[in-house]
Amino acid sequence: MRTRPVRALLASASVAGAMILPATGTATADDGPTVRELLEKCDNGTDVCEFHPEGEPEYFTADAEQVGDPVYNCTPGPQRSSVAWSDTTSQSNSVGLSMTTEAGFGKVFAVSYEQNYEHTWEESHTESQTTFVTTGSHQVGWVERAAQMQRVRGTYELHFPDEFHDHYIWYVHDFEVTGPAPEPSSAVSQHARDMTREELDACP
Numbered sequence: 585m586r587t588r589p590v591r592a593l594l595a596s597a598s599v600a601g602a603m604i605l606p607a608t609g610t611a612t613a614d615d616g617p618t619v620r621e622l623l624e625k626c627d628n629g630t631d632v633c634e635f636h637p638e639g640e641p642e643y644f645t646a647d648a649e650q651v652g653d654p655v656y657n658c659t660p661g662p663q664r665s666s667v668a669w670s671d672t673t674s675q676s677n678s679v680g681l682s683m684t685t686e687a688g689f690g691k692v693f694a695v696s697y698e699q700n701y702e703h704t705w706e707e708s709h710t711e712s713q714t715t716f717v718t719t720g721s722h723q724v725g726w727v728e729r730a731a732q733m734q735r736v737r738g739t740y741e742l743h744f745p746d747e748f749h750d751h752y753i754w755y756v757h758d759f760e761v762t763g764p765a766p767e768p769s770s771a772v773s774q775h776a777r778d779m780t781r782e783e784l785d786a787c788p
Contacts, residue, residue, distance in 0.1 A: 616749045619679050619756055622742060627688030632743035635689075635696040635759075641734040643765055646673070648730040648773065655726070656779065657719040658787035665725065670712040673731040675705075675763035683761070689740065693761060697736065709764035717774045722784060725776045732765040 626633035652669030677683055683690030684707060694705040709731075717725035740756040748754065779787075 617754075620681060622754055622756055623679065623681060623689040623740065625688075625744075625748065626692055626740065626742060629744065629748075630742050631745050632741065633688065633692050634741045635693045635738055636741060637696060637700050637736055637738040639737070641701060641736050641765075643732065643734050645771065646731045646733050648728040648771070650726050651729045652715070652727050654724050655717055655719065656783065656787070657721060657723050657725070660721050662718060662720050664716055664718050666714050666716050667725075667727045668712075668714045669727060669729075670710060671729050671731070672708055672710040673733065673764050673768070674708040675761060677762070678758070678760040692740075696738075703766040706764045706766075706768075709768045711768075711770055713772065715772060715774060717776070719776045722779050722787070723776045724779055724783060725774065728773050728775060730771040730773075732768050732770060733762055734765045735760060735762050737761075 649671075651671045652667040655663075655665040655667060657663040657665075675683065681687075681689075683693065685691045685694055697703070697705040711729070711731075715727045717727060719725040737758065737760045740759055742754045742756075744752050744754075746752075
């Protein structure tokens with residue numbers, strides 16, 4: 585790793601200034617770089633690129649979404665049907681950038697997460713099941729899944745060997761990443777409703 589004299593580093597911070605960007609920003613004053621431009625430079629033109637998590641991950645249950653196909657009971661009595669489904673939850677972030685581990689800032693995040701929380705960061709998680717749904721006569725049944733997720737916030741710190749947009753040091757604050765929780769589970773539920781007139785007319 586290329587290093588610079590401490591005096592030069594201090595001078596860049598005190599004279600040129602270490603610049604700070606919010607992760608939700610798209611542009612800066614004085615025609616500076618966008619957050620996208622900064623993060624794309626992580627490990628791709630920087631001496632230092634680090635992610636500093638803030639606090640513990642926040643765990644939450646995502647909104648329930650339908651999985652698999654609905655089942656239609658066109659019979660005069662109750663019916664129990666099997667619904668095979670597969671559902672994938674993926675990571676996202678407050679900047680809207682793809683951050684696979686092939687991307688420099690994505691790999692930096694994953695390494696920092698593992699070091700701080702002693703878990704491997706999962707970019708995505710797929711769950712597959714067969715769920716049985718009971719419907720009454722002339723009802724529609726379906727399955728919903730609510731995945732367990734986590735949210736991590738923190739700051740990217742980037743040091744450049746040469747001035748980048750007039751500064752050696754840049755920070756991207758309030759960066760937020762959401763992804764599957766470690767050993768993710770989910771809440772699976774079955775639902776039913778009466779058929780609409782159009783659905784009734786489609787029954788054999």
